[in-house]
Amino acid sequence: MKKRLQHLIQCALKQLGITSVEVVVELPEESFGDIATPVAMSLAKILKKPPRKIAEDIIKAIDEKDIFDRIEIAGPGFINFTFSRTYLYSELKNLIKEDSLFLREKIGKGKRVQVEFVSANPTGPLHLGHGRGAAVGAALSNLLGAGGYKVEREFYINDAGRQVRLLGMSVFAKYKQLHGMDYPFPDDGYRGDYIENLTREFENQYKDRFVKNEFDEAARIVIDFSYKKMLALIKKDLEDFHVYFDTWQSERELYEKGEVLKSISDLRERGCVYEREGATWFKSTDFGDDKDRVIIKGDGEYTYFAPDIAYHRKKVEGKFDELIDIWGADHHGYIPRIQAVIQALGYPGESLKVLLVQMVSLLRSGKPVLMSKRAGEFVTLREVMDEVGADTTKFIFLTRRPDSHLEFDLEVAKAQSAENPVFYVQYANARINSIFAHAREQGIDADKVKDTEPGLLSVPEELRIIKKLLTYPMVFEGAVISHEPHRITFYLQELAGMFHPYYQRYKVVTDDTDLTMARLALCEAIRIVLRDGFEILGLSAPERM
C-alpha cells in the first residue's frame, strides 16, 4: 500500500520534472483520508511555489486514479488519499491469500544479525530487569527475523572470573557449615534461599568428600557444579517465559581457546596496549573513551574487560552483517570502551549497536520493593511470572519503549492481570476462533474463505477494519527499521479495539450465506494479523479463553 502510493507520487513528480525527492507517506487522522503525504510542503521551499499549488500539480499528474475514491488537498498542503472499495477488497483478498508474506516487508534481505541479550551471570535466578531484557530481546529478534534478517540469538555466559568463583565460595562455606564446621562466609558472597538449596544439592552429590579440603582444592568442582545448576535454572526460567536462544557463548571457552590472549596481543600489535604501574592498559582514549582501561591487573589477574575484548572481537570478526547487544542501562558507561575496542580492531564503532533497556523499579502497592542481592533479597522473574503470568508480564514490558523507566507494581500488575490489555487482544483471537467453530457447526465450509469475494463488506466498521489491516505492513516496517517491537503491541490493541465493537454490533454467521462468507473472510484476515503480531511479540494465542 505504502510502496504503491510512493511509486505513484514518484512518477507524478517525475512528470513535473522533479526527481530524487524522498516521498514521505503517513497515516493521517481517519477523517482526513486513508493515507497522506506532506511532500508538497517540503517541496515548497525548493520550488518557491505555494504548497497547495504544488499539491494540485502532483494530483493532476497521478496515474491510476481508479484505486482512489478521493484525492484532496487539505490544511497547509497535505494530499489526502482515500482508497476505493474495489482496491480495499482486492488487497484484503491478497492478505488472506498471501498470509504473512503480505504483512512482512523484507527489509533485511537475508542480512545476518546477531542479537545478544539477557546474558545474566549464572550466579542466581533471573530478576525482573532480566525479564525486561528477555522480552525485548526476544521480540526484537523475532521482529528482525520476520523482517527478512537471518537472526542469531545469543546468550553470553559469564562462567569464568570472580562472580562464579564467589558463588562457589558461598556454596562451599555453606557446605562446610552444613557439616558443622566453622568456616568463614565470603564478604561479598551470595546469599538467599537458592544458595541453601544449591548447597544441599551439592552435599547430596558429594557427601563429605570435601569436608577436610580448603576451597582451592575443591574450587573447580564446587564452582562448576554451582554455576551449571544456576545456568540450568536460568534456562528453565527463560523457557517458561517462552524466550529461546540459538547460541550460548561461554566466557571460559574464550580463555581456553586462547582468544583472550590473542585479542590482547592483536591490540598490542596495533599499538593500543601499554604497561603502566605493573598493569596492562588498553588505550581506549585514542578512540573517544574518557580514560584508558586496565586489561590485566597488577596482580596478574584479568579484569572483566579482558574477556569482553575477546568476545566482541569474535563478534566483529564473525559472519554477521549487524550486531546488536541489549544491555541494562546501568551498563551504559561501558559502551565507549567496547566501541573503542571495535575501532582499535579496525572496524567502525557503529558495527555494534547497543540497545539500552532502562531500569525496572519494582513496587508493591506503590512502595518500592528493596532489593539487595547481597542479602539475597530480590524478586525473581519466576515469582513475578507465577504471580502475574508470563504473557501479562511480557505485555507490560512490550507496551513501553525500551528507554522508558519502568515502574512495575506487583499489586497493580496482579490486579490488572484480569484487566490486562493482553487479554483484550488475545480475546479477539479467541472470539474469532469460536466464530469459525460456530460457522462450521452451521454447516458452513469455512475453508473457502480464501476464495471468497469480500465485496459484501460494506458497513463502516468493516471498511475501517480492512483499512486498519492494510496498514499493518507499514507499522511492521517502522518497527523493524526503528528496532521497536512495542509498535506492534500498540497496533494489536488498536485492531482488537476495532474488532470487539464490530463483533458486538454485527453477527458474522447469519442466514445470508454470501454475507457470512465475506465476514468470515474479514475475520480470517484479522486472525492472520493478530497471530502474526503474537508470534513476533512471543505471546501465546489461546484459541479459547
Add this chain to the structure above:
RNA sequence: GCGCCUGUAGCUCAGUUGGAUAGAGCAACUGCCUUCUAAGCAGUGGGUCAGGGGUUCGAAUCCCUUCAGGCGCGCCA
C-alpha cells in the same frame, strides 16, 4: 562535578523520527447478557506535553538553558 536516560490526563504509558483538533489502558460515574464467549460493548468527565528561550510554513518531537527523578563515572563485575 561530568556523561547517559526520563519528565505527556489522578495513575501506568503511546505519540508513525518535524505534520493537521495531543491518544490508549487503568481508576471514577451511567447504561447493556434469551444472541458467534460480558476477559466484551455504548456513553460522560479529565491536559500550561516539567518551566523558559530559540530554529521554520509547522515543535510533545530538533537546539540551548533551568528544574526534578533514575542510572553510570574502579587495577568491581
